[in-house]
Amino acid sequence: MSNDMKISSATPGDAQRVAAPNYPPGDLAIWIFILAELLVFAVFFAAYAFTRMNHVELFNEYQATLNRDAALINTLALLTSSYFVMRGVVAAREGNNAFCARWLWAAVAMGVVFVVVKSAEYAHHLGAGVSLSTNTFYMFYLSLTFFHFMHVILGMVILVAVAVKARGDGYSVEDHTGVETGASYWHMVDLLWLILFPLVYVMR
Amino acid sequence: MQYKSQAVAKPYFIAAIGLFVGQILFGLVLGLQYVMGDFMFPEIPFNVARMVHTNLLIVWLLFGFMGAAYYLVPEEAERELQSPGLALLMFWVFLVAGALTILGYLLVPYSGLAELTRNELLPTMGREFLEQPTITKLGIVVVALAFLFNIGMTILKGRKTVVSLVLLIGLVGLAVFFLFSFYNPDNLVKDKYYWWWVVHLWVEGVWELILGSILAFVLIKTTGVDREVIEKWLYVIIAMTLITGIIGTGHHFYWIGAPEYWQWWGSIFSALEPIPFFMMTVFAFNMVNRRRRNHPNKAAILWALGTAVMAFLGAGVWGFLHTLSPVNYYTHGTQITAAHGHMAFYGAYVMIVLTMISYAMPMLRGREAANSNRSQVLEMWSFWLMTVSIVFITLFLTGAGILQVYLQRFSADPLPFMVVQDKIALFYWMREIAGLVFLIGLLTYVASFFVGAREPEATTAVAEKASA
Amino acid sequence: MNGIEPTRQLIRPCTLVYAVLMLLTVVTWGIGRAGLSGLGVSLTVLAFAMLKGHLIGDWFMGLRGVRGIWRWVVVAWLLIPGGLISLAFFLSYRS
Structure with a gap:
């Protein structure tokens, strides 16, 4: 497999798409990692759905105890942060490190919103005496969201690292793979939540 | 060989291969005992053969890992080993301790070995793969600490590569x-936890x-x-x-x-x-x-x-x-x-x-x-x-x-x-x-x-x- | 690629995508709030989620501009849990 870019017949509206690469933006290694992560969650999602089959009433009953408004805020926060990250990548591609850093910090701020809201939800449930052993629904709810929560935190650490490097003028028009790598991971965190939100909070 | 001190890997590798041969011989005895239950009884009962087979495996793999580290680290760090002498000393300590332990398994009944090594002071014996007398376990810790010091100092003072850091x-x-x-808790569930935290986190982790x-x-x-x-x-x-x-x-x-x-x-x-x-x-x-x-x-x-x-x-x-x-x-x-x-x-x-x-x-x-x-x-x-x-x-x-x-x-x-x-x-x-x-x-x-x-x-x- | 088009337009395409994502999210939330349930509702909500995932993959992750198998990696992934979840919900409503 060659990694070289080939000139594609660009349509006029796509003036900038002169080259269509064989590989997604960012380091290939992060994509291998992303694939593995996606697989883990796919298994978890499927396990949730199939276990629910045998406990429909239990799942419906306890789904009602979740705070859907908090989940809405969190979904909007993650989508917004993903949007910001994407704008950060644009800035990096144009060689504007200062803008890139600002967009990334804004994305991290949205991540903080997510963490705070999610923590409040956890505090509420734990305060009500809910644990992994309470019932199967809560087991899945806590496991899935907490595992995702850890990914949000890891993603934020990565974004902060990229933002700091951008602040120090660490990227250029030629070399901004680092920004794309961090961005790809963060978009994955968003992607996972997009399935998790309807599955756990809405679908019944 | 780029660095003289890499030579300390050699005795480790030789010992590893020697113990490997021993492991396989006991494996064959053990395999036969599955179908001929009293083969070599009472000299080498099934449980002893099994213990020796698995313990030798672990010991020789540890020899192998240590030898590998002693060979790999100087080349990665681009400097001589911190102390080749310490590495050789630890080789003999580990080999003698390992040999004495295996002889203990073979010559003394397991409960007798426990008494002989004063297991009651700090009971650690009896768990699968971790059958070694407490004193052997302490010896392993000493060898491991000296080994880590040797390897760690070499890496810290020299070039730090991803390979050597992951190894470390x-x-x-x-x-x-x-x-x-x-740690051997009385509670059986906890006992299993701690046991797996050695066995599993070793082979499926570090x-x-x-x-x-x-x-x-x-x-x-x-x-x-x-x-x-x-x-x-x-x-x-x-x-x-x-x-x-x-x-x-x-x-x-x-x-x-x-x-x-x-x-x-x-x-x-x-x-x-x-x-x-x-x-x-x-x-x-x-x-x-x-x-x-x-x-x-x-x-x-x-x-x-x-x-x-x-x-x-x-x-x-x-x-x-x-x-x-x-x-x-x-x-x-x-x-x-x-x-x-x-x-x-x-x-x-x-x-x-x-x-x-x-x-x-x-x-x-x-x-x-x-x-x-x-x-x-x-x-x-x-x-x-x-x-x-x-x-x-x-x-x-x-x-x-x-x-x-x-x-x-x-x-x-x-x-x-x-x-x-x-x-x-x-x-x-x-x-x-x-x-x-x-x-x-x-x-x-x-x-x-x-x-x-x-x-x-x-x-x-x-x-x-x-x-x- | 990456949904990053020339900046001359008043609103970037990716900003429109972002608006669609937000809208679909609020609709999903509204469905939950209205207490709607049933196979059709659940599968619609799931379809929204998969569409959102596809938009993220294409426009935010930048797969829109990639050739070959990586172009479809997010779509393919969405179909695995999406398909299995649909199947599970379908079966649970049949019984």
């Missing part, structure tokens, strides 16, 4: 998790880091592929290893009295444990295909590729076979486990140590880069003999295990354990024969160190002609 993390983890073996870094080192040296490329793979592999391996510990918690959610956590995460092994296979073949040079040591490359494949099969596929809790409900503690254990230990850890020995030994014995062609051909024969026979051992044990699960646990009217053992005896006989072939392979391996020792080195040109 793996070795520190190995030492830290061993400390759990000193040892994989050691495996990954040694493999990366040998591939960097033999293929000439850019270090950056190899390091990137190493990062991804170890991240995946740690995520799946650490939470995957849950697959040992199914039936020991742990909370129910472990059924899910254990199943899901351990089901993904094959992924890093699969990545390792892709990684190894990819690197060899992208090689920038043809290294004359063909045997070492064969071992490296073999490790990648067999680790995936043994640890990955055979592990996955019985890792889901609904399956494990029937298979736990049967010959399925033994099948997985044999192929996983051979494929992942035996083979990586042999890879390193194969790569390093020619230099340690004064060669430029590789052994003579004749020696390499013999070594490759031993590779195939041992690898094919371990595949057969695994298949026979898997057959035995499937039959055992069915007759003893799954069928409408289950049979008692010993009755089932009689019914699967044929598989045990075939396993024993495969084991004999393995011994022949191992002896061939040992012979490869002596055959063709005076002949000139294999060169790339010759190797290329041979492969063309």
